Amino acid sequence: MAYSDKVVDHFNNPRNMGSFKKGEEGVGTGMVGAPECGDVMKLQIKVQNDTIVDAKFKTFGCGSAIASSSLATEWLKGKTIDEAQKIKNTDIVQELNLPPVKIHCSVLAEDAIKAALADYQKKADEQPADTK
Amino acid sequence: MKLPIFLDNHSTTPMDPRVLEAMLPYFVEKFGNAASRNHAFGWAAEEAVEQARKQIAKLVKADSKEIVFTSGATESDNLALKGVLEMYREKGTHIITSSTEHRAVLDTAKSLEAKGLATVTYLPVDKFGMVNPQDVQNAITDKTILISIMLANNEIGTINPVQEIGKIAKAKGVLFHCDATQGVGKIPVDVQGMGIDLMSFSAHKLYGPKGVGALYVRKRNPRVRIAAQMDGGGHERGMRSGTLPVPLIVGFGKACDLCEQEMATEAARLAKMRDHLQTDIMAALEESYLNGHPTNRLPGNLNISFAYVEGESLLMGMKDIALSSGSACTSATLEPSYVLRALGVGTELAHSSIRFGLGRFNSDEEIDYTIKKVIEVVTKLREMSPLYEMAKEGVDLKSVQWAAH
Numbered sequence: 001m002a003y004s005d006k007v008v009d010h011f012n013n014p015r016n017m018g019s020f021k022k023g024e025e026g027v028g029t030g031m032v033g034a035p036e037c038g039d040v041m042k043l044q045i046k047v048q049n050d051t052i053v054d055a056k057f058k059t060f061g062c063g064s065a066i067a068s069s070s071l072a073t074e075w076l077k078g079k080t081i082d083e084a085q086k087i088k089n090t091d092i093v094q095e096l097n098l099p100p101v102k103i104h105c106s107v108l109a110e111d112a113i114k115a116a117l118a119d120y121q122k123k124a125d126e127q128p129a130d131t132k
Numbered sequence: 133m134k135l136p137i138f139l140d141n142h143s144t145t146p147m148d149p150r151v152l153e154a155m156l157p158y159f160v161e162k163f164g165n166a167a168s169r170n171h172a173f174g175w176a177a178e179e180a181v182e183q184a185r186k187q188i189a190k191l192v193k194a195d196s197k198e199i200v201f202t203s204g205a206t207e208s209d210n211l212a213l214k215g216v217l218e219m220y221r222e223k224g225t226h227i228i229t230s231s232t233e234h235r236a237v238l239d240t241a242k243s244l245e246a247k248g249l250a251t252v253t254y255l256p257v258d259k260f261g262m263v264n265p266q267d268v269q270n271a272i273t274d275k276t277i278l279i280s281i282m283l284a285n286n287e288i289g290t291i292n293p294v295q296e297i298g299k300i301a302k303a304k305g306v307l308f309h310c311d312a313t314q315g316v317g318k319i320p321v322d323v324q325g326m327g328i329d330l331m332s333f334s335a336h337k338l339y340g341p342k343g344v345g346a347l348y349v350r351k352r353n354p355r356v357r358i359a360a361q362m363d364g365g366g367h368e369r370g371m372r373s374g375t376l377p378v379p380l381i382v383g384f385g386k387a388c389d390l391c392e393q394e395m396a397t398e399a400a401r402l403a404k405m406r407d408h409l410q411t412d413i414m415a416a417l418e419e420s421y422l423n424g425h426p427t428n429r430l431p432g433n434l435n436i437s438f439a440y441v442e443g444e445s446l447l448m449g450m451k452d453i454a455l456s457s458g459s460a461c462t463s464a465t466l467e468p469s470y471v472l473r474a475l476g477v478g479t480e481l482a483h484s485s486i487r488f489g490l491g492r493f494n495s496d497e498e499i500d501y502t503i504k505k506v507i508e509v510v511t512k513l514r515e516m517s518p519l520y521e522m523a524k525e526g527v528d529l530k531s532v533q534w535a536a537h
Contacts, residue, residue: 034534
């Protein structure tokens with residue numbers, strides 16, 4: 001199976017690969033997938049004033065999984081929380097030209113975005129009101 | 133050195149130019165049908181076929197009359213299992229095979245089972261991928277008519293104790309079929325010494341052309357009979373009808389002849405290159421695990437799992453080297469290699485496996501390049517892997533509640 005040029009580009013030049021420092025403020029982390037399934041994605045967002053100012057990923061998985069998460073971090077940067085919620089796996093499929101057997105990679109990326117947003121929200125809710 | 137490098141010699145092998153040369157006259161000039169008994173065109177073709185049959189038989193220590201030409205090892209496996217079962221149905225319908233056989237054997241067995249024509253025992257293998265002859269012995273019942281165990285595995289290269297299994301089969305009066313596709317031409321094969329009654333193999337795995345294979349069918353002690361699975365002109369002593377592909381057969385013969393002459397030196401050279409590849413990679417990369425038997429394996433085979441990185445992404449990172457992975461992402465199903473699973477390799481490590489298949493035309497330079505590239509790509513992908521990060525932080529990955537999808 002040949003990969004699309006965009007998948008190859010993200011694989012060779014992953015955007016925003018890495019992790020935020022432990023305990024960094026305003027960070028939400030989503031970790032989805034399982035090693036037995038062959039994909040695990042860790043996606044992190046850093047939020048200031050309801051806007052995602054930075055995003056990072058680490059992925060164990062095939063080239064399409066790596067590309068999907070790399071693309072997701074690119075898209076997340078600069079978006080508000082509400083806008084980020086609207087990213088759909090089908091957008092990723094379209095942008096990366098993923099074949100049917102790789103659609104699960106895009107689903108995983110959407111799950112990772114949702115998980116990171118939920119984690120951020122949970123942490124924000126737990127904080128005392130005056131520090132929000 | 134030319135890129136890409138072909139290190140997938142278990143899937144197929146490049147044809148030896150000497151084989152092509154031998155084949156060429158049989159396309160345009162000597163195009164006759166080997167079954168035409170009445171003219172020079174037919175005689176020339178028949179002579180070439182019989183010459184090739186001798187070359188092929190010699191490599192596996194068979195009699196040339198015991199070689200039945202087929203389209204390849206898949207057909208040979210099908211013909212052996214279905215042909216024996218149909219012929220000896222009255223005597224019994226039980227087949228013994230193993231869980232790491234090639235799909236051509238496993239799926240044939242399953243199809244016979246599904247049609248209610250056979251009962252099948254799938255023997256487990258040990259952690260190196262070897263069948264225990266004692267298990268074979270124990271599985272035999274008075275209904276057993278066939279044992280089908282492969283010589284060497286296509287993924288992990290492990291060589292089975294075929295000779296011992298042959299002895300057991302003989303003592304119990306059960307026929308023994310061996311899928312020797314990966315072994316013939318790579319390691320010595322002797323159908324007499326190994327007690328093999330039927331044996332499948334194929335030309336394109338030993339530097340011959342694609343589209344031709346053989347089924348060895350023992351002629352005496354015992355005389356094995358199989359029911360033809362294809363009706364027609366009654367070629368190949370009635371066992372396999374169809375006009376013989378003369379150029380392919382000539383190539384198959386030449387390829388076997390070359391293997392016979394060069395196997396010993398070639399095997400030693402490949403084993404040395406393989407050991408170099410294995411030693412250097414495993415010394416440089418922590419948590420890399422050898423799959424298969426450490427010593428009792430095909431000389432050109434190496435199968436390693438690299439913890440925390442996924443096989444398909446590894447292949448993608450090394451796209452100028454042709455390799456194969458047991459990762460599920462390379463197959464239509466989402467299950468990783470059933471062979472590695474049968475060895476007890478964990479699913480995550482099965483996803484992380486790479487098979488290196490060295491062959492006649494690989495050079496030391498290519499191996500050095502591969503070593504460098506593997507180390508570079510595994511290191512890069514581990515940097516990218518959340519699992520590696522967690523492991524480095526001391527998280528026990530087995531204790532994590534994964535959100536499986």
